[in-house]
Amino acid sequence: MSAMHPITPIIRTGAYSILRDVSRAALETARLGIVRGPVGIGKTFALWQIAEDLSHGDDQVFLIEAPSDKSKSVRRFYQSALYDIGVYGHGGADPFDVFAGYMLRSFPFRRAGQRKRILLIVDECQRLAPNILETLRDAYDGGWLARNGMTEEPAFGILLVGNHDFLKRTRSEAATFEALRTRGPIKVELPRPEAGEYWALAEGLFPENDALRSALAKHGAKRGNLREMAEAHALARHYAGGGPISAIHLEKAMLFAGGTM
Numbered sequence: 250m251s252a253m254h255p256i257t258p259i260i261r262t263g264a265y266s267i268l269r270d271v272s273r274a275a276l277e278t279a280r281l282g283i284v285r286g287p288v289g290i291g292k293t294f295a296l297w298q299i300a301e302d303l304s305h306g307d308d309q310v311f312l313i314e315a316p317s318d319k320s321k322s323v324r325r326f327y328q329s330a331l332y333d334i335g336v337y338g339h340g341g342a343d344p345f346d347v348f349a350g351y352m353l354r355s356f357p358f359r360r361a362g363q364r365k366r367i368l369l370i371v372d373e374c375q376r377l378a379p380n381i382l383e384t385l386r387d388a389y390d391g392g393w394l395a396r397n398g399m400t401e402e403p404a405f406g407i408l409l410v411g412n413h414d415f416l417k418r419t420r421s422e423a424a425t426f427e428a429l430r431t432r433g434p435i436k437v438e439l440p441r442p443e444a445g446e447y448w449a450l451a452e453g454l455f456p457e458n459d460a461l462r463s464a465l466a467k468h469g470a471k472r473g474n475l476r477e478m479a480e481a482h483a484l485a486r487h488y489a490g491g492g493p494i495s496a497i498h499l500e501k502a503m504l505f506a507g508g509t510m
């Protein structure tokens with residue numbers, strides 16, 4: 250991300266504030282949160298920051314991303330998840346057991362000094378096969394004693410984040426949907442960015458050129474998407490070949506960066 254947009258300024262978005270609030274709630278209560286939102290509004294961008302911001306002291310937030318292949322292999326999912334959170338060399342042990350055990354080192358309801366809180370955030374959940382979601386639910390259910398008042402027992406929070414395809418009520422996913430819906434006390438639908446957010450991002454990308462800034466902000470607002478703005482900007486810079494970006498460069502870039510494939 251940073252390689253592609255080395256000078257993207259960070260703007261405060263509504264998505265960031267909501268995701269942060271929800272993450273805190275899920276972390277502090279060891280509960281399940283479900284967040285859905287449109288593509289390109291800055292969810293992933295915000296989650297990286299939030300995972301870092303909230304990880305301090307006895308709080309630890311792990312962020313993993315669902316693999317892009319909709320794979321049903323539980324083993325592979327947890328192998329890669331363990332790798333992502335920095336746990337290596339678990340020998341022949343079952344990766345799911347290792348992962349669940351690792352998350353269940355979280356004792357959110359112990360008294361101060363002995364407390365430790367873990368939150369797992371899974372991004373791009375619309376890519377998760379239902380059977381994988383079910384295993385996440387199983388790991389989460391490992392915290393039921395703690396959630397039912399046994400303060401010495403372990404439990405960790407989970408935040409599942411995806412676009413609007415996540416937990417759509419298709420027939421094959423209905424059971425998974427129900428099980429998660431009834432468990433998830435925290436549910437949020439993220440809105441599209443507000444008008445000011447497109448302008449703030451355009452301002453950061455074109456601080457010195459009113460015309461380009463305005464064209465880019467309008468493009469973003471029309472598309473309801475921050476990512477396309479950042480991509481159009483990067484592409485326009487490429488077209489400009491090291492020189493100043495012109496309206497023609499930007500227009501061409503917006504045309505291509507706004508594709509609907």
Ligand SMILES: Nc1ncnc2c1ncn2[C@@H]1O[C@H](COP(=O)(O)OP(=O)(O)O)[C@@H](O)[C@H]1O
Binds near residue numbers: 250260265294
């Ligand atoms: N708060 C922000 N500040 C600056 N740029 C942002 C911000 N949020 C998103 N962007 C830009 O939009 C791009 C896409 O955001 P991303 O987090 O991938 O969206 P989503 O996960 O909602 O699809 C980012 O790579 C970045 O260029």
Ligand SMILES: [Mg+2]
Binds near residue numbers: 292373
């Ligand atoms: Mg994303």
